[in-house]
Amino acid sequence: MIGITAVMSATPGNGNALVEEMSKIALEVVKEEGNHSYLVHQSLDDADTVLIYEQYTDQAALEAHRENLKALGGGLKGLLAGRPDVKLFELKN
Numbered sequence: 880m881i882g883i884t885a886v887m888s889a890t891p892g893n894g895n896a897l898v899e900e901m902s903k904i905a906l907e908v909v910k911e912e913g914n915h916s917y918l919v920h921q922s923l924d925d926a927d928t929v930l931i932y933e934q935y936t937d938q939a940a941l942e943a944h945r946e947n948l949k950a951l952g953g954g955l956k957g958l959l960a961g962r963p964d965v966k967l968f969e970l971k972n
Contacts, residue, residue: 880915880970881941885931888960894926897958901929904951908933911947913940927960934970 889897901919908917915934922928935941 881935881937882968882970883931883933883935883941883965884968885933885963885965887929887931887963889927889929889958890960891927893958894921894929897927897929897955900954900958901931903954904948907951908944908947911940911944913937914944931963 887897887901898919898921905917905919908914913936915936916932918932920930920932922930933944935944
């Protein structure tokens with residue numbers, strides 16, 4: 880299982896709009912084969928900071944998601960202050 884965190888900074892004052900757009904994207908991503916979760920979080924300390932937590936069965940599911948995200952991310956234009964800080968993890972237990 881692959882876990883991902885993506886921390887995003889919204890352009891000033893656009894945190895709620897970013898959450899709204901990411902929530903729309905989440906509705907589609909959870910339909911992807913191999914997706915186990917795609918959760919949108921908004922910082923309690925800074926409304927313009929958004930965290931996405933995702934899980935995928937394997938690398939193939941992650942690659943398919945990345946391709947799908949290219950089509951889904953069009954509504955993010957003007958909402959992001961920069962590139963997300965993305966970290967990948969492997970489930971260990």
